Every structure is written in C-alpha cells, then in structure tokens.
Amino acid sequence: MSTLIHVQLRPFARSLVTSCRSEVLSASRARPQFSPRRFKSSKAAKETPQAPNHASKSNTQPSQAEKQTLPWQEYLAIRKRKRRWETAVTIPATAAGFFAGFSYFANMEMDPTKPIFNIDPMWVYGGATLGCAGLGYLLGPIIGSTIWRLTHRRLMKLIEQRDREFHQHIVKNRVDPTAQSATNPVPDYYGEKIGSLHDYRQWLRDQAKFRKKAAGFLSED
Numbered sequence: 001m002s003t004l005i006h007v008q009l010r011p012f013a014r015s016l017v018t019s020c021r022s023e024v025l026s027a028s029r030a031r032p033q034f035s036p037r038r039f040k041s042s043k044a045a046k047e048t049p050q051a052p053n054h055a056s057k058s059n060t061q062p063s064q065a066e067k068q069t070l071p072w073q074e075y076l077a078i079r080k081r082k083r084r085w086e087t088a089v090t091i092p093a094t095a096a097g098f099f100a101g102f103s104y105f106a107n108m109e110m111d112p113t114k115p116i117f118n119i120d121p122m123w124v125y126g127g128a129t130l131g132c133a134g135l136g137y138l139l140g141p142i143i144g145s146t147i148w149r150l151t152h153r154r155l156m157k158l159i160e161q162r163d164r165e166f167h168q169h170i171v172k173n174r175v176d177p178t179a180q181s182a183t184n185p186v187p188d189y190y191g192e193k194i195g196s197l198h199d200y201r202q203w204l205r206d207q208a209k210f211r212k213k214a215a216g217f218l219s220e221d
Helices: 002-030 036-047 054-067 072-106 121-151 156-173 197-220
Strands: none
C-alpha cells in the first residue's frame, strides 16, 4: 500500500519542483541586474565639480567696465558746464580786480613833478589799475575751476580719464597751425568750444575745411 502511494505521489512532486524552479527563474529575470559600471559613472558624475561659467562672468565684466567709464555725451556736457563756471567767475573777478586797483591807486597822491621811471604818475597808476584787472581775469578761471572741482569730487577720476582721452583725440585730429593765414585762421585749436557730440563733429568738419583751404593756397603758391 505504501509503495503504491509513493509511486502515485512521485509525479506530483516532480511537477511541483519544476513549477517552483520556473517561478524562481522568472522572478530572477524580472529583477533589474546590478551594474557596477552604472554606479561608478553616477558616482563620478556627482564627484566631478562643474566647471565655472566663465562666459557669464565675461558677459558681466563689460557692464561693470561701462559703469566705471563716463559716457562721452555726459562728459562733454560736464565739460561745457565747467567752462560756464570759469566764465561766470572770470567776469566778477576781472571787475573786482579793476575796482580794487582803481580804489587803491586813485587815493594815492600824485606829484606831476616826480615822474615814475620818467613817466607821468597818472599813466603809471592807470596801467597798474589795468594790470589788476588783468590779474583778476587770469585768476577767474582758476577760481572757477577750483570751485567746480569741489562740487564734482565723486566723478573727478572718471572726468580726468576722459580728459586724457579727449586731449589725445584733439591732438590727433587738429590741424597744423603753421599753415594758417589771415584769411584762413586755425579753427578752435584746443577744442575749447566743444560741448557736445554735435560740436565735436562740427569741429572735425572745420579742421577738414582748413586743410583743404590750406592745401589750395599751397598749390597756388
């Protein structure tokens, strides 16, 4: 009896074992295989630092450089205002020098019988009064420029930088003064009248006209 039961259960056991093996194999195939290469590559990607973005820094640098320079239009406007300051101070300084000299020499006693350097004292005192006015005329722009500098302390470095560049442009483009004549004077040799980009372009055109006119006179001679 036992042998008969054993014989009958043997095929059932075999089928059960084969079914279990198939399930195990299918489960192992369904699992994702572990790849050490993938792990290493992902780890290396995390460990490698990202290169700095030099392009973004280079793009921001010009903007900072532009902030550290003064635009030409603004610089020429400041230069024009500086000239007005100097002119505004020169007029009262000249008048003050004249009246100071006049009040001083007018109150001095003059003896016509005692000339000064063999010149009538009246002429000497009059010339000295005009000399005081001339001294005020010379000191006026200096005083005006000093006051203007005190009111523009924050921009003085930028203005001085533009002053050097502007002077280089003027020296490079201005004409030769030795070619001037009575009918062809040098147009604004130092560029003092330039107060805007329009004035600068007009100055360049005047320099070109002077060269053409001077070349025409030289060819005729």
